[in-house]
Amino acid sequence: MQKTFKLLLVILTYFSASSCDDLFEYHPNQIRLDSDERNLTATNLERLQKQQPGDTLRLIVMGDTQRFYDDAVDFVKSANSRFQDIDFVIHQGDISDFGMTQEHKWVQDILKDLKWPYLTVVGNHDLLANGSKVYQQMYGPLNYSFTYGHTKFVMVDTNGREYSFNGKVPDINWLAKELAPQQGEVWQQAIVVSHVPPYDADFDRKLEASYHHALAQSNMVSLSLFGHIHNWNTDYLYDNKILYHGTTTVKNRGFTYLKVWEGGYDIRRIAY
Amino acid sequence: MKQLYTFILALAVIAALRLPAHAQQPAPDSAAQDSPIASPYHVKAQFAGGIGFLSAGVGRSFFKDRLETDLFLGYLPESIGGDRITTTAIKITYVPVKALKYKAISWQPLRTGIQVSYTFGDEYFAFEPHDKYPKSYYGFSTALHGSILLGGQVDFARVNKLNRFAAYYEFGSSVEYIISYVQNPKYLGPGKIFNLALGVRMKL
Numbered sequence A: 001m002q003k004t005f006k007l008l009l010v011i012l013t014y015f016s017a018s019s020c021d022d023l024f025e026y027h028p029n030q031i032r033l034d035s036d037e038r039n040l041t042a043t044n045l046e047r048l049q050k051q052q053p054g055d056t057l058r059l060i061v062m063g064d065t066q067r068f069y070d071d072a073v074d075f076v077k078s079a080n081s082r083f084q085d086i087d088f089v090i091h092q093g094d095i096s097d098f099g100m101t102q103e104h105k106w107v108q109d110i111l112k113d114l115k116w117p118y119l120t121v122v123g124n125h126d127l128l129a130n131g132s133k134v135y136q137q138m139y140g141p142l143n144y145s146f147t148y149g150h151t152k153f154v155m156v157d158t159n160g161r162e163y164s165f166n167g168k169v170p171d172i173n174w175l176a177k178e179l180a181p182q183q184g185e186v187w188q189q190a191i192v193v194s195h196v197p198p199y200d201a202d203f204d205r206k207l208e209a210s211y212h213h214a215l216a217q218s219n220m221v222s223l224s225l226f227g228h229i230h231n232w233n234t235d236y237l238y239d240n241k242i243l244y245h246g247t248t249t250v251k252n253r254g255f256t257y258l259k260v261w262e263g264g265y266d267i268r269r270i271a272y
Numbered sequence B: 001m002k003q004l005y006t007f008i009l010a011l012a013v014i015a016a017l018r019l020p021a022h023a024q025q026p027a028p029d030s031a032a033q034d035s036p037i038a039s040p041y042h043v044k045a046q047f048a049g050g051i052g053f054l055s056a057g058v059g060r061s062f063f064k065d066r067l068e069t070d071l072f073l074g075y076l077p078e079s080i081g082g083d084r085i086t087t088t089a090i091k092i093t094y095v096p097v098k099a100l101k102y103k104a105i106s107w108q109p110l111r112t113g114i115q116v117s118y119t120f121g122d123e124y125f126a127f128e129p130h131d132k133y134p135k136s137y138y139g140f141s142t143a144l145h146g147s148i149l150l151g152g153q154v155d156f157a158r159v160n161k162l163n164r165f166a167a168y169y170e171f172g173s174s175v176e177y178i179i180s181y182v183q184n185p186k187y188l189g190p191g192k193i194f195n196l197a198l199g200v201r202m203k204l
Helices: A003-015 A040-049 A070-084 A101-111 A131-138 A172-178 A206-219 B002-022 B175-183
Strands: A057-062 A088-091 A116-118 A144-148 A151-156 A189-194 A221-228 A233-235 A243-246 A252-262 A264-271 B041-048 B054-060 B066-076 B087-092 B100-102 B107-120 B144-155 B165-174 B195-203
Touching: A003 A206, A040 A144, A057 A070, A070 A101, A070 A252, A101 B087, A116 A151, A116 B100, A151 A172, A172 A206, A206 A221, B041 B066, B054 B087, B107 B165, B144 B175, B165 B175
Parallel strands: A057 A088, A088 A116, A151 A189, A189 A221, A221 A243
Antiparallel strands: A057 A252, A144 A151, A233 A243, A252 A264, B041 B054, B041 B195, B054 B066, B066 B087, B087 B107, B100 B107, B107 B144, B144 B165, B165 B195
16 A cells, blocks of 8 residues: 555656646636747747848748648648748638637647748637637737738738628728838738638628728739638639639648749649 | 656556555455445535536435546636636546455546536537528537546545545546547647546545
């Protein structure tokens, strides 16, 4: 019996010495994050601002990692080994499947091995349960933008269905403001990045026309990126001004290699 | 984490192999101890286990403690969980092997169980609301979670003044995590999807 007690003591000591975060889970929807799992948008933007953008920006666009961890690991391996001069990676949303923090932590654990910073846009799955809080604590605001070299990137929440199509998502006013250059700003063009594309049934139908209108009216946008459909789709949906490009999910083992220069872009679909 | 679980597993195996040898010896002083409490009803207090930071349960056992059912209410404060979450759960535990007795203590080396929990709150749905989603849009519930449980319990049934009490440990994983593991055997592993709960039972 004494032996059993000794063993118990050893186990308890071992527990208290190890990370309790991994061992105990208080709730699947708990939001317990390590310091390197908080404010990832700000952290990655900080990394990005230290880089020197060239005339041609080189991006990798991927997404819909929801429950496809092994494929995400292979994506990181493939991207890291095949590309050298990438500026940053865009995750098209649906980082998680159930909107649980643990899923985001696993994806962050996988994507942190990328050689470059990565930025995300929120997907409908990421808004499930208390996912909106999870996303904001782990990454940052649901709508945000940043400028890199000559291009402004506008990341917008378009998951209208999750808000019961309340007419407020996507936030068209915010979008229009972001796409209007202010005095002193140096960007020459903008790329709008969303999870749900405007033609999709999960996009607020009332806002489809005004969304495209906001992009077109600005005269700053010739390319918009999206995910969600788990397939490739590159199409001038409404006119021949703005190309909407959808990148498939990591589960289909594909990502986009995107080159952007002033006044143009080049899209390549990469399989791995 | 992997090392930790291997370590615990190894300890459990060693203990399980060694203890029966002891247990077969008649315990000389067992007759002098208080007899175990016969009541089938109990209350429990639990730490972690997916239903709150702390949870309280009431339950009953059947078939000479072979089967237990519990109803829990758990609470996770925002200061600890990053969000304030209240949860209720039903737990059914089956004890497939006999308790190993040593002196005044009984050890159930294996307890298996299933748990269904319900998370309170507007942002969680038990069933997908039809006015919001097309039929079977997600195909899962965000309020209801099923879990499988594996654990053990040390019962102080013949310890003076502690004869109502037992302490248990329980590794649990939700169905969501298990599916994720099955589909991603390379990245995920048992150490990543199983979490520990600790608890105390008091017979009424």
